[in-house]
Amino acid sequence: MTTAAVGLVGFGTVGTGVAMILLERGDSIRRKTGLDIRLKAVCDIDTTRDRGIALPAGVLSDDLSRILNDPEITVAIELIGGTTVAKDVVLKLLAAGKDVVTANKALLAEHGRELFQAARQRGRAMAFEASVGGGIPILGSLTNGYLANNIDSIVGIVNGTCNYILTKMTTGGQSYALALRDAQKLGYAEADPTLDVGGGDSAHKLAILAMLGFGAEFDTSEVHVEGIEGIDVRDIQFAAQMGYTIKLLAIGKRASEDIDLRVHAALLPSKHPLAQVSGPYNAIQVTGDACGDTMLYGRGAGQLPTASAVVADVIDMLLGRARITFERLNLYTGRTQRRRVKPIDDIETKYYVRFSAADRPGVLAEIARVLGERKISIASVHQPEVQKPVVPIVMLTHRAREGSMRQALETIDRLDSIRGPSRFIRLEGEEE
């Protein structure tokens, strides 16, 4: 039996979950790992709020130095969130000789290079399974079980808020605004939901997945990010009629020279495993050149799922495995391949397009002519019956370069017979 003391910074929802697991599941962890883990110090600016859990006397304080200066504490957990105070705290913890476990995807995506270098310089390690996919063991798999593969693609539903909203829009026919309000009521969306619905949170997670999966370095600011704010419930319904489901996806694909990284809503064939992932669930599809298609599915957020991943990292760190993983990851060591993110205009994919057209003959011919000039061929056309002067024309295209698609739509939107801006959504998950 090995005894170990850990410190926790940030006693919010996930932090409380971590404390619950360490205090209430100690027996099970001892039995399975031989580790006797003591939560020795918890640090938070709010030391009075009732979190529904009784910490042993003297454990909770607002004094970070209780963790920094305690030589018994070798592993510290950062669960503050955000990128300013959290960054400062992690650097202090590393400087004080602690290995650091964090769930902070924003911090890693934005300052990973600097933090990892600081850890290396101090001979410390970092682990961050909880930063992506909550209780889904995805990062551990990318740094172990998938290692014999060249990863071809990583495509995931990694934001539960967006998936909940899109599911409500799909099954309940609700508008985006209504579905968002519903998600806020249930605690699935924050009062300010921008980071979730704008795709930023998914982009942070994609950066971490791609870093580990492709073993590459890239500039995260080059990643193309769209949210779900512009998704119209009509597009969800038209897509459903054609056998597709709309999901917000984090997409990473190995390309020959560069790397294709983007976050946006996409049409998936409704039978696709990712299309079945509903409500607050997350799933990540990893395709390797040896293992083929695989998918990991589970609760991508929430107190205990996320806390279980944090504690798994603490165990991994105390066992000594996480240190090996961190040292071998080659993250930001100069040994990794620096890759350019493929510009969005250069990607090639299929598209769903909706035009708002005057209800008169010849419109379709005009649209088809412009698309043809840009070498975009039409796979199918659907003109839902509506009794209005402006009718939607919905189209699926074959694969086309995005730059050509944008140019074509610009031209089409200037046609006399077009009555509003055209909308396109990319397709994903079909055989090439």
Place this chain on the structure above:
Amino acid sequence: MTTAAVGLVGFGTVGTGVAMILLERGDSIRRKTGLDIRLKAVCDIDTTRDRGIALPAGVLSDDLSRILNDPEITVAIELIGGTTVAKDVVLKLLAAGKDVVTANKALLAEHGRELFQAARQRGRAMAFEASVGGGIPILGSLTNGYLANNIDSIVGIVNGTCNYILTKMTTGGQSYALALRDAQKLGYAEADPTLDVGGGDSAHKLAILAMLGFGAEFDTSEVHVEGIEGIDVRDIQFAAQMGYTIKLLAIGKRASEDIDLRVHAALLPSKHPLAQVSGPYNAIQVTGDACGDTMLYGRGAGQLPTASAVVADVIDMLLGRARITFERLNLYTGRTQRRRVKPIDDIETKYYVRFSAADRPGVLAEIARVLGERKISIASVHQPEVQKPVVPIVMLTHRAREGSMRQALETIDRLDSIRGPSRFIRLEGEEE
């Protein structure tokens, strides 16, 4: 960069896949892990057959001592299969000071205790990710990402042969015999399919999953095992009409005193994630008290998926992590909890039952009376229209003790109005 030499015993389908990965993906592995892995010796009784791969001169031989006596080779891979020669070879490899990677589930399920003890005595380690779920990183997740959980249940589709056959019966309406022949033609089933279709292979995998997931020891011979040979295509069709899909499941559940382990076909709600797993795919649902429901999905067999898991273990071993995992697993160390497997008569579940009855009034009342006497309550009755003297009566029950169900069916099958043996299939995957 660390250079390492490995030896491979068994140059069949998966062995050839391992050689392909090590020879052809060396660059990628070096870049990601800093390991330069050399396949130094391959041993097989057949040294002449063309496997479609060119090993470097002198690597292939039929002489095991080339591996045993080479001090440079620290990790050896056993891919012979079977439990007699393979056991002997693994013991020799351990005695010669090699760490051993194996994909051999039968060997581990039947002789795991002895092999792990031998490894411990010699200070060696074993790794076996490829023994369950092919390219699905399930064992690595159970020994890492899930460690903070008390695992409540592990339910999996872990035999691709059975899943392929059941999928063909479900979507094509084929009989079991026809679907099996089809699977054999495509190479999804062996000439002698007994170990697969009889449930034995799933039971081996369940033993490994339960050992790691529940951290318990048990007698594998106590596991209740049924195969799919008795599944009638009519039951698949009746189940489909009621919204269920029949799958062969490996089921492990934590019970208060004992442990519930069984392999049998079961009705799953057709919307259940496991019900969507079709053809040769595998999936394992792991439910933890912290992480909630999760599922890992992918190719459960095949040359490269399985080989990718073997090579991942080799990497894990060479990095030093697999040794830590093996030493901390507490497998067969006397420190693990010895658990009794719950006798099948003591389990409680819902049932699908099909009676073959004479087409006359009062039959249903008689059946209901017998069930009622055993405190089995009926949830729904379906009497498909057929023009025959013998009609099927299909029923779903509420939860009942299996012993009671068996006794009731024995009584019912002796009724005058019953014209053939009643069949029951357990339900799985519904909220309690």
